[in-house]
Amino acid sequence: MMDYIVEMLNIRKEFPGIVANDDITLQLKHGEIHALLGENGAGKSTLMSILFGLYQPDRGTIKVRGKQVNIANPNVANDLGIGMVHQHFKLVHNFTVTENIILGMETKKGIVVDIKSAASRVEELSKKYGLNVDPYAKIEDVSVGMQQRVEIMKMLYRNAEVLIFDEPTSVLTPQEIQDLMKIMRNLIAEGKSIILITHKLNEIKAIADRCTVIRRGKLIGTVDVASTTKGKLAEMMVGREVSFKVEKKECEPGEVVLRVENLSVLNNRKVMGLKDFSIEVRSGEIVGVAGVEGNGQTELVEAITGLRKAASGRVLLNGKDITDLSIRERIKSKMAHIPEDRHKYGLILDYSVEDNMIMKVYYQEPYSKSGLLNREAIHRHAEKVMDEFDVRAGKGAASDARSLSGGNQQKAIVGREIDHDPDLLIAVQPTRGLDVGAIEYIHKRIVEQRDRGKAVLLVSLELDEVLNLADRIAIINNGELIGIVDAKDTNENEVGLMMAGVKRGDIA
Amino acid sequence: MPLVAGVLGLLAGAVLMAATGNNPFQGYAYLFRGGLMNIERIGNSLATATPLIFTGLSVAFAFKTGLFNIGAAGQMLIGGMCATAVGLTFMWPKPLLLTVMIIAAIIGGAAWGIVPGLLKAKFNVHEVVATIMMNWIAYWTVYYVVPAYFKGTYLETESRRIPYAASLKVSWLTDMFNGSYINLGFFLAIIAVVVIAFILERTTLGYELKAVGYNRHAAEYAGIRANRNIVLSMMIAGALAGLGGAAFYVGYASNIQIGVLPSQGYDGIAVSLLGTNSPWGVFGAAIFFGLLHSGKGFMNAMTKIPPEIADTIIATIIYFSATSILIERNWDKLRKRMGGAK
Amino acid sequence: MKLAFNLTKIDSSEDNKLHYGRKKMKGDTKLFKKGIGILVVVLVIALALAGCSKETTGFKVGMVTDAGTIDDKSFNQGTWEGVLRAAEELKLETKYLKPSGTTEADYIKEISNLYDAGFKFIVTPGFKFETAIFQAQDKYPDAKFVLIDGYPHSGDYAPVVKENTVSIFFAEHESGFLAAVATALQLKEGEVGFIGGMEIPAVQKFNWGFQQGIKYANENLGTNITIKAENVIYQGSFDNVAAGQQLAAQMFDKGVKAIFCAAGGVGVGAINEAKSRAKTGEEVWIVGVDVDQYAEGIYEGDKSIIITSAMKYIDQVSYDMIKAEYEGKFPGGETLVFDAKNNGVGIPAKNPNLSDEVQAKVADVFKKLQTGEIKVSDQQGSLIK
Numbered sequence A: 001m002m003d004y005i006v007e008m009l010n011i012r013k014e015f016p017g018i019v020a021n022d023d024i025t026l027q028l029k030h031g032e033i034h035a036l037l038g039e040n041g042a043g044k045s046t047l048m049s050i051l052f053g054l055y056q057p058d059r060g061t062i063k064v065r066g067k068q069v070n071i072a073n074p075n076v077a078n079d080l081g082i083g084m085v086h087q088h089f090k091l092v093h094n095f096t097v098t099e100n101i102i103l104g105m106e107t108k109k110g111i112v113v114d115i116k117s118a119a120s121r122v123e124e125l126s127k128k129y130g131l132n133v134d135p136y137a138k139i140e141d142v143s144v145g146m147q148q149r150v151e152i153m154k155m156l157y158r159n160a161e162v163l164i165f166d167e168p169t170s171v172l173t174p175q176e177i178q179d180l181m182k183i184m185r186n187l188i189a190e191g192k193s194i195i196l197i198t199h200k201l202n203e204i205k206a207i208a209d210r211c212t213v214i215r216r217g218k219l220i221g222t223v224d225v226a227s228t229t230k231g232k233l234a235e236m237m238v239g240r241e242v243s244f245k246v247e248k249k250e251c252e253p254g255e256v257v258l259r260v261e262n263l264s265v266l267n268n269r270k271v272m273g274l275k276d277f278s279i280e281v282r283s284g285e286i287v288g289v290a291g292v293e294g295n296g297q298t299e300l301v302e303a304i305t306g307l308r309k310a311a312s313g314r315v316l317l318n319g320k321d322i323t324d325l326s327i328r329e330r331i332k333s334k335m336a337h338i339p340e341d342r343h344k345y346g347l348i349l350d351y352s353v354e355d356n357m358i359m360k361v362y363y364q365e366p367y368s369k370s371g372l373l374n375r376e377a378i379h380r381h382a383e384k385v386m387d388e389f390d391v392r393a394g395k396g397a398a399s400d401a402r403s404l405s406g407g408n409q410q411k412a413i414v415g416r417e418i419d420h421d422p423d424l425l426i427a428v429q430p431t432r433g434l435d436v437g438a439i440e441y442i443h444k445r446i447v448e449q450r451d452r453g454k455a456v457l458l459v460s461l462e463l464d465e466v467l468n469l470a471d472r473i474a475i476i477n478n479g480e481l482i483g484i485v486d487a488k489d490t491n492e493n494e495v496g497l498m499m500a501g502v503k504r505g506d507i508a
Numbered sequence B: 001m002p003l004v005a006g007v008l009g010l011l012a013g014a015v016l017m018a019a020t021g022n023n024p025f026q027g028y029a030y031l032f033r034g035g036l037m038n039i040e041r042i043g044n045s046l047a048t049a050t051p052l053i054f055t056g057l058s059v060a061f062a063f064k065t066g067l068f069n070i071g072a073a074g075q076m077l078i079g080g081m082c083a084t085a086v087g088l089t090f091m092w093p094k095p096l097l098l099t100v101m102i103i104a105a106i107i108g109g110a111a112w113g114i115v116p117g118l119l120k121a122k123f124n125v126h127e128v129v130a131t132i133m134m135n136w137i138a139y140w141t142v143y144y145v146v147p148a149y150f151k152g153t154y155l156e157t158e159s160r161r162i163p164y165a166a167s168l169k170v171s172w173l174t175d176m177f178n179g180s181y182i183n184l185g186f187f188l189a190i191i192a193v194v195v196i197a198f199i200l201e202r203t204t205l206g207y208e209l210k211a212v213g214y215n216r217h218a219a220e221y222a223g224i225r226a227n228r229n230i231v232l233s234m235m236i237a238g239a240l241a242g243l244g245g246a247a248f249y250v251g252y253a254s255n256i257q258i259g260v261l262p263s264q265g266y267d268g269i270a271v272s273l274l275g276t277n278s279p280w281g282v283f284g285a286a287i288f289f290g291l292l293h294s295g296k297g298f299m300n301a302m303t304k305i306p307p308e309i310a311d312t313i314i315a316t317i318i319y320f321s322a323t324s325i326l327i328e329r330n331w332d333k334l335r336k337r338m339g340g341a342k
Numbered sequence C: 001m002k003l004a005f006n007l008t009k010i011d012s013s014e015d016n017k018l019h020y021g022r023k024k025m026k027g028d029t030k031l032f033k034k035g036i037g038i039l040v041v042v043l044v045i046a047l048a049l050a051g052c053s054k055e056t057t058g059f060k061v062g063m064v065t066d067a068g069t070i071d072d073k074s075f076n077q078g079t080w081e082g083v084l085r086a087a088e089e090l091k092l093e094t095k096y097l098k099p100s101g102t103t104e105a106d107y108i109k110e111i112s113n114l115y116d117a118g119f120k121f122i123v124t125p126g127f128k129f130e131t132a133i134f135q136a137q138d139k140y141p142d143a144k145f146v147l148i149d150g151y152p153h154s155g156d157y158a159p160v161v162k163e164n165t166v167s168i169f170f171a172e173h174e175s176g177f178l179a180a181v182a183t184a185l186q187l188k189e190g191e192v193g194f195i196g197g198m199e200i201p202a203v204q205k206f207n208w209g210f211q212q213g214i215k216y217a218n219e220n221l222g223t224n225i226t227i228k229a230e231n232v233i234y235q236g237s238f239d240n241v242a243a244g245q246q247l248a249a250q251m252f253d254k255g256v257k258a259i260f261c262a263a264g265g266v267g268v269g270a271i272n273e274a275k276s277r278a279k280t281g282e283e284v285w286i287v288g289v290d291v292d293q294y295a296e297g298i299y300e301g302d303k304s305i306i307i308t309s310a311m312k313y314i315d316q317v318s319y320d321m322i323k324a325e326y327e328g329k330f331p332g333g334e335t336l337v338f339d340a341k342n343n344g345v346g347i348p349a350k351n352p353n354l355s356d357e358v359q360a361k362v363a364d365v366f367k368k369l370q371t372g373e374i375k376v377s378d379q380q381g382s383l384i385k
Helices: A044-051 A074-079 A097-102 A115-129 A144-157 A174-189 A201-207 A230-238 A297-305 A327-332 A342-346 A353-357 A375-388 A406-419 A436-451 A463-469 A492-499 B002-019 B024-036 B039-064 B072-089 B094-123 B127-149 B171-176 B184-202 B204-214 B216-221 B226-252 B264-274 B279-302 B307-338 C002-018 C026-051 C075-090 C104-116 C127-139 C172-187 C201-220 C241-253 C265-279 C314-326 C356-371
Strands: A004-015 A018-029 A033-037 A059-064 A067-069 A082-085 A162-166 A193-198 A210-215 A218-224 A256-266 A272-282 A286-290 A312-317 A335-338 A424-428 A455-460 A472-477 A480-486 C060-064 C093-097 C121-125 C144-148 C165-170 C189-196 C224-234 C256-262 C285-290 C298-300 C306-312 C335-338
Touching: A004 A044, A004 A193, A018 A033, A018 A044, A018 A193, A018 A210, A033 A044, A033 A201, A033 A230, A044 A162, A044 A193, A074 A082, A082 A144, A097 A115, A097 A144, A115 A144, A115 A174, A144 A174, A174 A193, A174 A201, A174 A492, A193 A201, A201 A230, A210 A230, A218 A230, A230 A436, A256 A297, A256 A455, A272 A286, A272 A297, A272 A312, A272 A455, A272 A480, A286 A436, A286 A463, A286 A492, A297 A335, A297 A424, A297 A455, A327 A335, A335 A406, A342 A406, A342 B216, A353 A375, A353 A406, A375 A406, A406 A424, A406 A436, A424 A436, A436 A455, A436 A463, A455 A463, A463 A492, A472 A492, A480 A492, B002 B024, B002 B264, B002 B279, B002 B307, B024 B039, B024 B279, B039 B072, B039 B184, B039 B204, B039 B226, B039 B264, B039 B279, B039 C104, B072 B094, B072 B127, B072 B226, B072 B264, B094 B127, B094 B226, B184 B204, B184 B226, B184 B279, B204 B216, B204 B226, B216 B226, B226 B264, B264 B279, B264 B307, B279 B307, B279 C093, B279 C104, C060 C075, C060 C104, C075 C093, C075 C121, C075 C314, C093 C104, C104 C121, C104 C127, C121 C127, C121 C314, C127 C144, C144 C314, C165 C314, C172 C189, C172 C201, C172 C224, C172 C256, C172 C285, C172 C306, C172 C356, C189 C201, C189 C241, C189 C265, C201 C224, C201 C256, C201 C306, C241 C256, C241 C265, C256 C265, C256 C306, C265 C285, C265 C298
Parallel strands: A018 A218, A033 A193, A033 A210, A082 A162, A162 A193, A286 A455, A286 A472, A335 A424, A424 A455, C060 C093, C060 C121, C121 C144, C144 C165, C165 C335, C189 C224, C189 C256, C256 C285, C285 C306
Antiparallel strands: A004 A018, A004 A059, A059 A067, A210 A218, A256 A272, A256 A312, A472 A480
C-alpha cells in the first residue's frame, strides 16, 4: 500500500451536459512511469487537471503518500511535489534558462535577484539528471527539445517528486524523443515518479511500466505494459480491434502527375523557406515528405496549391505548367488538398457541414444554377459524402462544422477532397491530433486513392506515418531536399538522421 | 436573444428614469403611445425606422463579409445628395423620376463603399479608417455641392425643396396614414430586406461573401477570391446605405441640409448588433428603434422628463440592448468553454 | 402596442431560423419566455397607468427648439426665458421639446407631440420652422403659433399667415447699426471686422446695418473707423468654434480692434480668442449679438471684452405674445416687425465698457431711429457682402 505515491480514487467530474470522468481510479507507484492512455476527449486532461488543482472533483478522493489531500489550486499541488510539463511550453523567450526556471520564486540578495546561486543550482540539477542545460542560454536561441528540458528543470527546481508529462513527444524529432526517454529513465533512477499522458502506443511500449486506459470518461483498466501487446492497448483505448500496419499492395507507379522543378519560395519572414526543390509524384504512388516542423514543408505545399507565390521554379500538373494559375484553376485541374490546419484552411467552422462540403464546387451544377444555390442538391451531396466517409454529426449535414469532433471534421475534409476525384491528392498532416481509430480509417482511404491510380503527396511530421504510408520518402531540411529514399529499404534511424540534415552518403 | 436584449435595454432605461425621479411605467406608457397611439404616429414610427433599416442592413451585410462599415453615414449622405440632384434637375413624370433617383442613390452609395473596399483589398488599409475618412469626404462634398448647385432661394444651408414629383412621399400613402411621413422608402426597405436575405441565404454570391467573412483563409483555400468579395461586399453595403439616404432626404425630409452627418449611419451599427446581423433581425431592431425615437417627444411632452434626459434614456435603451447582444454572445462562449471538456 | 410586440418577436424567431444549425440551449428558451413575460407585465402596467393620466385643461405654452440647445445663450434661450417669465407671472404650464433632427418632419412631430399633450400655444424660434408652421397652422386650427424670424410658406416663399399664427421679424439692421455707432464712438479710430455664421437674411441684415452704422458715425460723429472687405467674413456654420477662433486671430493680427460676431458658436470661438489676448494686455473687443453677451466675455474680475451687443429682444417678444393671448388680444394672422420704434431691438442699457458720454450719444441716435430721422437699409446696396 505504501508504494503508492499518488492515488486518485473513484474520481468523478461532471461538466454541464457531460461526464468527463466517471469513477476513475489511477494509482501511481513510487518510481514508476505510468502511462495514461486514451483518445482525444476521453478525459485524460480533466483527470490530470484535477490532480494539478485546476478542477475540483465532484466525488472521489486523492491521496498523496497515503494521506488524503485537498488540492484546491496548483500551488497546493506544487507544495505536494506534483509538477506538470505542459504540451505547450510556458516560457519567456527573451529570458535566459535560469531566469525562466526561477520565475515566480526568485531568491533575493537584498533587493537584487540572486541569479548566480540559482544558476549554479540549475547546473547541478542538470548534471544529476543528464539534462545538459546551459543555464545562461536564452530561450529563443535553444531548440524545442531543449525548451522542453527547461520545463522539466522548472519542476525539478521546485523539488517535484511526481512529474506529469502531457503529450511530450508531439513536438520532437525522433532523436529528441530518444533523448527524452533517456532523461525520463534518469529521473526514475533518481527516485522520481512519472505520469505520461499520450496516445502513442510505441512510446508506452518503449518506456512505461504500467498503463491506465480510459475511454469516454470511463476507466477501462490498468495493465502491466510488458505483458500487454500494442494491439491489446489499442483495443482497450478504441473499444475494438485496430490494425497498425496499413495493408497495401505493391505500388505500381504510372505517369508523372506532379512535377516540381527547382522551386524556391519565400517564407513569411521574406527569406527563402524552400530552396531549389525538385520532386516528382507519379500516379499510383504515395510520396512522403519527412522533416521536422518548419523546414519548408509549408512553403512547398502552399506553392503547389497556389496559396503562396513561387519565387522561382515551376510546378507542373499532368504536364501542364500551373505555376501562375489561380487556386481555383488548380482545383479545376484536378488537384485536391487536405490542409495542415483544418480550422484555419480546411473548414469554415461557422458553416454547416453541407456548406463545407461544397466549398470548392458551389458554383457548379447541380449545387447551383445561374447563381442560385440548390439547397436540396447540396444536402444530398453532403449526406452522400458523410455516409461514404463515416462522418458522424449530431444533426447530420445541417450540423455546424464547429460542433463536430476533430476526427469527424478531418474525415469530412478527406471526404470532400476525395469526392472531387482528383488526379493529385496533397495530404498534409492528415491525422494530426486524431485518435487511433480515425487515423486507421484515414490511412486506409489514402492508400485506396493510390491504388486507384491517383498521385498522392503526403507531408507529415509523424515519421511513423510517412514510413507506413509512403512508397518513396523525400526528406527535407532547412528548405532543401536532403534525399529521396525508397520506403522499403530504409528505417526510422536513417530517415531521422536525414531529417537532421545528414545526407545519405554521410551516414556511416 | 434580441428580445431579451431589448427588454434589458428597456429595463436600463427604466432605471435611468427612476434615478432622475420619474415614473418608468408612466414614461414607457407615453413613449409607446407616442409611437403607436394613432395611425399617423404608427406611420411616423415606420418612417423614422426606414433609414435605420437601410443603414442597419448596410452594416450587417458588410459584417457578414467580416468588414466593419462605419461609413454608412457618408454613404447615406452621398446617396441622398445624388437622389436630390436628380430630383431637382429633371422634370420627368414621377415614376420615371423616382426610378432614376433611386438608381442615382444606389450608385452614389456604392461608389462611396467601393473606395474603402478597394483600399482594403489592394493596400490592406483597414476599412474602419477608410470609411471614417469617406464620411468626412461626403460631409464636405455635400457642403460644397449643395450650396453651389442646388441652393434654396434664401438659405445657403440646405437645398431647394424637392417637388412632389421627386418625393418618395405619395398622396395615397400619406392620406392612408393620416398625413404621416411614411413614404415609398418603407416599401423599398422591405424589398431590400427580402433581397438581401435572399442573396445571403440562397445565392452563390452570398455563399462566397459569408465564407470570406467567416474564414478568409479557408475561402481562399477553396479558390474564392477574397479581395473581389471584399470590394463587392462594401459596394453593396454602400448601395444599401445610399438607398437609405434617398429614403431619408427625398422621403422623410424634403431637402438635404449641409453640415450634418446623419446620425442614422452610426445608429445602423446598433441596429445591426441588436438584429444579430440577420436581415429580418435588422428589420425588427430598426422598427424598435424607430418607435423609440418617434415616441420620445410625446413622452417628453406628457411627463416632467426634460428632453436632454429623454435623449439619454433613448440612447441608453438603444446601446444597452445592442451591447446586451454582445454580452449574451460572449456569455454563450464562456458557457461553452466551461463545458468544453467533452 | 401589439405591433411593437410582434415586431420584436419576428426579430427573435428570425435569429432562431438563421442559426438553425446551432444548438440552442434550454436556458435560452427559458430566458426568452422570461423576457416575454417581463415585457408583457411592463406594457400592461404602463398602459394601465397611461389610461388614468389626468387631463389638464386651459392654456399651456409649448416651445420647440431650433438646432442647438436650450441654453445656447442666444435664440432658443432668449425665447424660452420670455416663455418662463410669462408663465411665472400668469401661472401657466410650460414645456419645451427638442427635435431629433432639423428636417420639417422632425419639427412637425414635436409640434404634434406638444399639441397631443395639450400644449396648444406653441412658440417656434427660427426661419427653419417656416414650412412646418405652414402645415401645422392648417392641421391644428385650434392651436396658436408664434413663429419668430420667419413666416409660414409652402416652400415657395409666398407668405401665408393664418388666423392662428403670428409671424415675427426683427430689424437686425437697426440693431447692428446701433452697435456700430456705439463701438465707433468708444474706439474713435481704428479698424473693425465682421464674422457671420451662415449667410442667411438675419445675419446679413446685422452685417449691413453694422456697416451703415460705422459710416454714419464717421460722417456725423467725427470718428475714424475703417472696415475692410477682407475683414467681412461668413464662416458658413453656426457651430465651428475652432474656425471662429482662427478667423478672429487672423483679424486681430492684421490690426483689427473690434469684431462684430453674428455667428452663434463661431462667435464663441472669437470671444475665446479675444479673452486670451485681453489677458496679455492687448486691446481687442467683440461686439455681441442677439442677447447681452457681456457675461460671456469676462476674462478677469468683471472686465469683459464685449464692448456692446446688438440685441433683439426675443424674450420680450415671446413674453408679449403669451400675455396678448392671455388677455385675448392675440394678433393672429399678422406679421409683426420689431424695430427701434417699438423697442424690439437695441443695445444693452448698461455696459461699463462704454462711457456715459457714448451711451448718451447712442441714446440720441436711437431716438432718431425711432422718429425715422435716420433710416437704415435692410438691403446690401453698395455695402460689403
